[in-house]
Amino acid sequence: MLLVLEKRAERSAVIAITSPLIAIALTLVTMSVLFAILGKNPIAALNVYFVEPLTDSFTLMEIAVKATPLVMIAIGLSLCYLANVWNIGAEGQFLMGAVCGSWLAVVTNGTGAGPWVLPAMLVLGALGGALYALIPAICKVRFGANEILTSLMLVYVADLIMDYLVRGPWRDPKGMNFPTTAAFDPVATVPTLIEGSRLHSGAVVACIVVMLAAVMLGRTIKGFEIRVVGAAPKAARFAGFSSDRLVLFTFAVSGALAGLAGIIEVAGPVGVLQPGISPGYGFTAIIVAFLGRLNPIGILIAGLFLALTFIGGEGVQISMKIPLDLTKVFQGILLFYVLACDSLILYRIRLITPYRKAADGTA
Amino acid sequence: MKRLLMTAASAALAVAAVAIAATSHTASAADKLKIGFVYLGPVGDLGWTYMHELGRQAMVKELGNKVETTFLENVNEGPDSERSIEQLARTGHKLIFTTSFGYMDPTLKVAKKYPKTYFEHATGFKNAPNMGTYSGRFYEGRYIQGVIAAKMSKSGVLGYIASFPIPEVISGINATIIGAQTANPNIKVKVIWVNTWFDPGKEADAAKALADQGADVIMQHTDSPAAMQVAAQRGILAFGQDSDMIKFGPKTQLTSITNNWGPYYTRAAKAALAGTWKAEDTWDGLKEKMVVMASYTNMPDDVKKLAMDAEAAIIAGTLHPFKCPVVGQDGKPVECKNGKNLEPGQILGMNFYVKGIDDKILGK
Numbered sequence: 001m002l003l004v005l006e007k008r009a010e011r012s013a014v015i016a017i018t019s020p021l022i023a024i025a026l027t028l029v030t031m032s033v034l035f036a037i038l039g040k041n042p043i044a045a046l047n048v049y050f051v052e053p054l055t056d057s058f059t060l061m062e063i064a065v066k067a068t069p070l071v072m073i074a075i076g077l078s079l080c081y082l083a084n085v086w087n088i089g090a091e092g093q094f095l096m097g098a099v100c101g102s103w104l105a106v107v108t109n110g111t112g113a114g115p116w117v118l119p120a121m122l123v124l125g126a127l128g129g130a131l132y133a134l135i136p137a138i139c140k141v142r143f144g145a146n147e148i149l150t151s152l153m154l155v156y157v158a159d160l161i162m163d164y165l166v167r168g169p170w171r172d173p174k175g176m177n178f179p180t181t182a183a184f185d186p187v188a189t190v191p192t193l194i195e196g197s198r199l200h201s202g203a204v205v206a207c208i209v210v211m212l213a214a215v216m217l218g219r220t221i222k223g224f225e226i227r228v229v230g231a232a233p234k235a236a237r238f239a240g241f242s243s244d245r246l247v248l249f250t251f252a253v254s255g256a257l258a259g260l261a262g263i264i265e266v267a268g269p270v271g272v273l274q275p276g277i278s279p280g281y282g283f284t285a286i287i288v289a290f291l292g293r294l295n296p297i298g299i300l301i302a303g304l305f306l307a308l309t310f311i312g313g314e315g316v317q318i319s320m321k322i323p324l325d326l327t328k329v330f331q332g333i334l335l336f337y338v339l340a341c342d343s344l345i346l347y348r349i350r351l352i353t354p355y356r357k358a359a360d361g362t363a
Numbered sequence: 364m365k366r367l368l369m370t371a372a373s374a375a376l377a378v379a380a381v382a383i384a385a386t387s388h389t390a391s392a393a394d395k396l397k398i399g400f401v402y403l404g405p406v407g408d409l410g411w412t413y414m415h416e417l418g419r420q421a422m423v424k425e426l427g428n429k430v431e432t433t434f435l436e437n438v439n440e441g442p443d444s445e446r447s448i449e450q451l452a453r454t455g456h457k458l459i460f461t462t463s464f465g466y467m468d469p470t471l472k473v474a475k476k477y478p479k480t481y482f483e484h485a486t487g488f489k490n491a492p493n494m495g496t497y498s499g500r501f502y503e504g505r506y507i508q509g510v511i512a513a514k515m516s517k518s519g520v521l522g523y524i525a526s527f528p529i530p531e532v533i534s535g536i537n538a539t540i541i542g543a544q545t546a547n548p549n550i551k552v553k554v555i556w557v558n559t560w561f562d563p564g565k566e567a568d569a570a571k572a573l574a575d576q577g578a579d580v581i582m583q584h585t586d587s588p589a590a591m592q593v594a595a596q597r598g599i600l601a602f603g604q605d606s607d608m609i610k611f612g613p614k615t616q617l618t619s620i621t622n623n624w625g626p627y628y629t630r631a632a633k634a635a636l637a638g639t640w641k642a643e644d645t646w647d648g649l650k651e652k653m654v655v656m657a658s659y660t661n662m663p664d665d666v667k668k669l670a671m672d673a674e675a676a677i678i679a680g681t682l683h684p685f686k687c688p689v690v691g692q693d694g695k696p697v698e699c700k701n702g703k704n705l706e707p708g709q710i711l712g713m714n715f716y717v718k719g720i721d722d723k724i725l726g727k
Contacts, residue, residue, distance in 0.1 A: 058453060063444050163558065176488070177528040177714060177724070178464065179558070196476070198445065233687075269442040274465075276441040314447060318399075318433050318454050 005347040015345050020291055020302075023337035023363070030333050031326075040320055046219045047090040048319055049312035058314075061199040063307040065269055068206045069094070071303035072261040073285035075213045076254030078294040082217075083243075083250050084230040089136060089151030090258040091282025092158035093129040097259020098266040099162050100128025105188035106170050106181050112236075129259015130252045132158065134215045137251035147251075163275055170273065180274035183351055190268035202264035207300075209257060210335070214296040226250065258282060287335050368618065394421040395643040396458065396636050398422075399451035400434040405560050410545050410586025410605040411560060412436065414622040415462045415485075417606075418696070421625025422632055430515050430632055440465030445472055458635045460628070461485065463560075464529065470494060481640050483631060486531060488711065490642055497627060499693040500648030502538035502710065503530065504620035504656055506684035507673045508543025508602050512580040513550045514666045515600055521552040522573025523581040524590055527562050532584050534713040538684040539582065540720055542673070553578055554722040563589035574599060580617070591615060600661065618670070619657035627653060646707065650678045685710060692716040 031049075032042035053059035075089045080087040101121040108117050136150035163179070172182040190200045217223035229236040229246050236243065261281070266273050288306055292299030313327030404412035419432055422587045433456060438447045444466050451459050452473055456528035458481045467487035474482045474494040482494040490496060511703040512521050522544065525532050529715045536554060543550040549602055553576055555569040566585045570593035573581055581594045581601040594601035595612040603609070603619025627645065634640040648707060676682035687699035692715065700706055716724060 008433075058449075065446075167558070176530055176712065177533070179527060183468075265442060269445070271468075274441065276439050276465075279439050279443060280443065311446075314435065314450055317435055318450060321433065324436055 002352040004350050004352055005343065006350050007346055008346060009286055012345070016293075019341040019345050020293065020338060023291075023334065023341045024305075026337045026341075027330065030337075034326065034329070035322070038322065038326075040322060041162045044152045045316055047050065048315045050308065052315055053308055053311045058197070059311050061121075061194070061197050063199070063304060063311050064203045065198050066307035066310055068200075068202045069261040069265050070283045070288050070306060071206045071300055072209050072264075072283050072305060073254075073258045073282055074288035074292065074299045075209050075296060076257035076290040077285055078292070078296070078299060079213070079226060080250040080254050081245050082230045082290060082294050083139075083226045084233070085247050085250050086147050087133065087136070087151050087251055087254050087284070088286070089133070089154050090254065090285055091278060091280065092155035093133045093159040093258035094257040094262035094265075094278055095162050096132040097118070097125035097256075097262035098131035098273060098277055099262075100126030100160070100259065101263030102170070102181065102184075102266055105184045105267065106273070108188065109182050109185055113185070113187060115187050117185070118177045118190065118267065121188060121267060122260060125263025126256040126260040129262060130256035132259070133251040133255020137248045140152040141247055147247075147332075154321055155238060158266075159275075162273070166275060172272075180272050183272050184267060188267060189271060198269050200264075200268040202268050204259075205260070205264065210296045210300045212214060217296065220250075231329065245262055258285075284331075286325075289333065291334070291338055309334075390587035392404075394429075395431045396429060396632060397454075398430050398432045398632060398635075399456035399459040400432065400449075401438050401447055401451070401459070401461045401463075401466060402434055402436040403465075404437065404438050404586065405439070406434070408586055409588055409608070411622070412462070414605050415460075415624055418622075418624025418628045422628040425625075425629045426632055426636075427458075429636060438466075444467035448473045448482075449476070452480045452692040455501060458632060458640070459483070464531075481631075481635055481642075482693055487521060490644065492642055495642035495644060497631075497645040497647075498531070499622055499644060499654045501620055501622075501654055502534045502684055503648045503677050504654050505535040505538035506542035506677070507656060507670050508582055508618065508620070509544075510546050510673055511662060511666055511670050512539070512582065512600075512602070513543035513546035514669065515617065515662055516547075516550070516580045518577050518579045519547060519550055519579045520579065520591055521550065522576070522581045523552050523554045523569070524569045524573070524581070524585055525554050525556050526568060526584050527558065528556065530711055530713040533716070533724065534685075534710050535584055536722075537689075537713065537717045540717060541684055541689070541692070544719060546669070550719070552722075554720070557585060559585065560585045563587040566590050570594060570601075587650050588612075590703030603657060609657065609660065614661060616657070617661055618659050621655045621657055623653055623655045626651075646711075648677070649674060650680075690718040692718055693722060694718060 035042040035045040046357050053063060061251060077087060077090055102123045104117060104121045104124055135154060136147045139145035139150050140147045166181055167179045170181045172180055189201055193199045193201060225241045227244060229241055229243050233243060266277055284306065288299055288302045292302035309327060309330055316322040317324055393639060402412045402415060406412055406416040419434060423430060423432055435447050438444050440463060448459060448461060448469055460483045462485045462488045467484055467489050470482050470484045471489050471491060471494060474491045478493055480493060484494060484496050486498045487496050523536060540552055553573055555573060557565045557569050559565055566587050567589040570581050570590035572611055574597045579599045583590045583604045588608045589611040591601050591603060591608045597616040600617055601615050603616050604638050605622050607619050607621055609616045659670050673682060683704040685705040687702065687704055688696040689705055691697050
């Protein structure tokens with residue numbers, strides 16, 4: 001007897017949309033079981049995890065802060081993935097954006113420079129991320145190098161470049177040798193939206209990015225091109241779309257968005273450039289992109305949801321003494337169910353009973 | 364299959380719905396003092412964070428149900444720490460210990476927002492009316508290790524795995540070489556900077572590199588037992604760090620500087636309970652038992668005696684590792700304001716090497 005996955009002839013649109021919801025529901029069930037095994041009341045735990053953070057302005061704002069970089073990066077990644085281009089190195093582009101933007105903050109530190117600093121930093125950040133992303137893109141187009149490998153490996157390069165800068169030339173002279181730049185001047189800091197909170201204007205930028213992406217994908221030729229090249233490369237070639245140009249375009253755009261997210265994070269909630277500015281945003285954003293069905297609005301929701309898992313995870317650590325590892329288990333389970341549900345929507349499982357003819361190798 | 368999925372989904376939604384309906388706030392007794400801890404690593408790192416966790420447990424044991432404690436582990440020093448600290452403050456934790464240097468500015472920001480909450484930051488230098496600092500005089504233990512290392516080394520070369528070039532680490536290297544020079548004026552120390560507090564892979568690589576360069580006593584300012592294990596494999600000697608690492612090198616460990624936070628945490632909690640808590644800068648050493656030497660092992664009796672004598676002299680106050688004159692790398696004596704030994708500020712902000720160290724402070 002054999003199990004095979006067989007492609008379904010037609011897909012149900014309703015199920016395609018509800019698939020992530022089913023995945024979330026299955027995750028909740030699994031989590032309940034895990035909570036019960038840990039000897040905690042599953043309902044109380046899920047309440048602290050998913051409901052309490054939504055009932056309080058502080059945690060709501062923190063969710064937005066956490067979701068901002070995730071959404072911006074994931075939007076860029078979704079363009080790549082839709083076009084069948086596999087940028088895995090958003091983390092590196094995020095860091096390079098942070099580095100390039102921070103350069104201006106460091107050189108203007110204490111010089112009393114005007115309010116042009118922050119906009120210029122944002123432009124530099126986006127530019128830095130885009131140029132850094134173009135390295136794997138050009139390697140792919142020119143030499144046929146696998147972009148999954150090159151973009152991933154460049155993450156570590158970016159990490160080390162940043163490390164070198166904050167330990168050496170950019171180190172805060174008054175920072176007791178700790179690897180960090182001096183705190184950015186107010187003109188180099190992303191303003192907060194609400195006094196006393198950490199919610200900053202980067203959240204607005206993320207929403208604008210979502211809207212622009214939705215318009216581009218739904219209403220422009222470029223969006224059409226991305227989807228056609230991704231779904232039917234041969235048809236795209238007949239239509240005169242160049243897949244090489246699209247590789248460069250999607251990499252540059254996703255790099256720019258990751259870089260912009262990087263400089264916003266550094267000039268916003270962190271306020272200095274230092275190692276550890278990203279707890280893996282570039283990688284978590286891959287989950288966000290897929291959880292959001294590579295759709296801008298979906299990504300916005302998925303980013304907020306994943307941010308909720310971080311904040312809620314902290315909540316259960318505090319009020320129910322549930323270990324942090326569970327938050328990571330949670331994210332893993334979620335991705336697992338999303339992929340599983342997707343597979344079952346596109347494919348169906350069939351049992352095949354092998355017969356003699358197939359077994360002798362001549363079939 | 365579809366039906367099965369839908370059933371599962373509706374079951375899950377039902378659970379979620381109940382969860383939303385449930386209002387199960389766990390009410391804690393009002394008279395209990397809620398104390399929060401923010402940890403850099405996992406509680407099982409067997410090093411820095413582990414010792415803070417042991418300190419927390421010791422405090423809980425001592426104070427029993429007068430306190431309720433919470434810890435957040437693996438909190439990165441970047442964008443998350445401020446939120447984590449604030450989460451503790453706003454959930455009613457009245458005394459919060461943040462246990463790594465990198466939490467300094469985030470702790471200060473939250474302390475300003477919550478003036479009625481007490482904050483204690485480990486190893487930093489910024490204060491507020493409701494934010495104190497605490498750290499150990501680890502250099503005292505380093506001095507003793509230097510004496511032992513110079514006596515035990517056959518090659519005359521010591522290997523030092525360093526983390527970040529912050530004053531605490533620099534002063535540790537200096538105290539080591541000053542102690543070592545009392546036993547062997549020509550002692551050499553090789554330093555490798557791994558730029559991490561906790562990365563067993565990097566730490567092990569550094570230990571191997573040092574051993575390959577002829578070092579036969581390995582010491583570390585990083586948190587994992589990886590270097591100890593490498594030293595054990597190579598048949599050379601090593602010092603533990605933060606905790607007693609003897610079980611990772613029964614034939615290898617000479618001693619270990621262990622961090623004993625329990626009494627301090629208990630003291631701070633008692634002060635908070637009594638309403639007498641004040642923001643202070645606590646800097647305790649061997650005498651106050653915040654720094655404790657693990658048993659002296661794998662060394663002959665005369666070396667052991669030397670080490671114990673040095674420890675007793677430091678406790679008695681008759682020996683100071685940074686006794687003047689302290690000679691800098693350039694051969695010139697360092698300014699000595701009180702004529703006896705370096706001032707606390709000079710040690711806490713130490714940014715120079717003493718003579719005899721063959722290394723350069725990065726970026727200097």
